[in-house]
Amino acid sequence: MEYLRTPDSCFSNLPDYDFTPHYIEVDDFEGASLRMHYVDEGPKDAPVVLMLHGEPSWSFLYRNMITQVSQQGFRVIAPDLIGFGRSDKPTKQTDYTYQRHVDWLSNLISMLKLNDITLVCQDWGGLLGLRLVADYPNNFARVCAANTFLPTGNESLGKAFHQWKEFSQQVPIFPAGGIIKGATTTELSEQVINAYNAPFPDESYKAGARVFPLLVPASPQDPASVPNQQAWQKLKQWRKPFLTAFSDSDPVTAGGDKIFQKLIPGCQGQQHTTIKNAGHFLQEDQSEVFAKVVIDFMQNNK
Template sequence: MKPDRAGSRVPTGYFVHKEWPYEPRFKRVNGWRMHYIDEGGGDPVVLLHGNPAWGFLYRKFVKPLTAAGRRVIVPDMIGFGLSEKPVREQAHSLDGHIANLTSLLRQLDVRNATMVCHDWGGPTGLGFALSNSDRVRALVIMSTWAWPLPPAEFHKRIFPWRMMHAPLAGPYLLGKHNALAGRGMYLSVVDRKKFQDEAQSAYESVLPDPGSRLLTWTWPRWIPLDETARGFRRFEWLERELKRSKFPTMLVWGREDEVFDHKTFATRFKELLPHAEGPELVTGRHFLQEDSGAEIAKKINDFLDRIHERQP
């Protein structure tokens, strides 16, 4: 990667992998260059990743969903994957990421969409859905959250979480040594040998230098730990609006997830969305797509088929 005139990192080439044979596409969103893939036809399914992943996380979803007659859109959030990577922390806020996603999906005139939300793709995708309800048909929610407090117990620990994102330790561990895309993701799957052999390099290679890794240690600072947190009001809004939501919803969770454990977080979503199906439990720690991608894709297809059957 090379810096552009604004100081951001712009991918100079395309990612090549046998499991990612998709045409790269780009749109300008709020001044940044966003990468996405857009495959198939029919009602759109938008697959949203979190930190420190990118669209590759959903590689096992694309063919089953397109084969079922659905259009699949997989964006890379600004700062990740093949999208542009601002090197100023001010470029990254939850509201900013919601605005970037909104710009992309409006440019693509996405309507009747199913939003598949995981990790930071949860607050981001739900933020889009709740403010663009005329464009959204259904929600699939996986290993995420959408309320201010309490955060996961995991995020309150001094070690390793809060230390990793401290002013000096964050740039050193996650910036210089790419610890989150490397060791962090490795520890967050069940079949670690398979992940190491088939996927780990795909996450590390798109974050090749410290300047490209800023978001891996700055985005988590938006997780509210108390009422003074800068993201607190946005999460209050998400919780309030989600309670009013009538979107058909399915919850899918990894049985082994320790970051957002299903007993706490899936249960909380069920309280907010009592009409939601699930939680459907699958093999998986936090990055459950790595262990159960094809199974989750089938659950999404079946869920959307059921919605279609219920329509008059």
């Protein structure tokens, strides 16, 4: 599998992101391996908080939350999905599948021997993370879902998603930083916008970012439809703590929290919240509020 590796120089002097990089080698399914980057902060023997990003962000999205949560004595693991951040970037869109992303994250969990995990997931972090919860329920203790969903192809994805999907395939230059900026309620500095562009020196690095919208199952014939339906059957039996913390200004995932609350038994009795003055990327808009929600959730559900 042909891939690109973003030069380390692209990641120098990023605001509030001075974490030591860590790497594992994951299977590329073609007889070789790819390098996956992850942040690992906090005591190594502490309960694990696995923060999964989505599209087209990377672990930089969680930078403030990583610091806040790890300072409370938790171990925070925040990987960069293959194709994003400091992880390797296969050059063909066909190199990326929904299942491969699940498998790459499965490699991370097994190689780092992660247990007692609290999953914090947003956007594609939920589409992937909730599959992991269904596949490895004994490894997970809690779930905090924000602005995400687990589609099966049996429901409409909505106008906003289809507009985004069309944009992602037609725009000549895929503007990662501009996309983040457009889906927040706060003004992002030029430094922060540049940090979201940092993993992608040119268009050849963006195959993984561009293809993600195409991998969301939009019909029952999609390859991910049946696995996601199977995951839902398991999630409908999930009785461990499950919290929703959606924002109030995200047109793509609005209402998804109610679906989780209705279908997943572990949602019962939890202090579900709507985070105000936050767009799709609530980690940018309300990082302190979101971090406190996660910390309180863990402390209230030991």
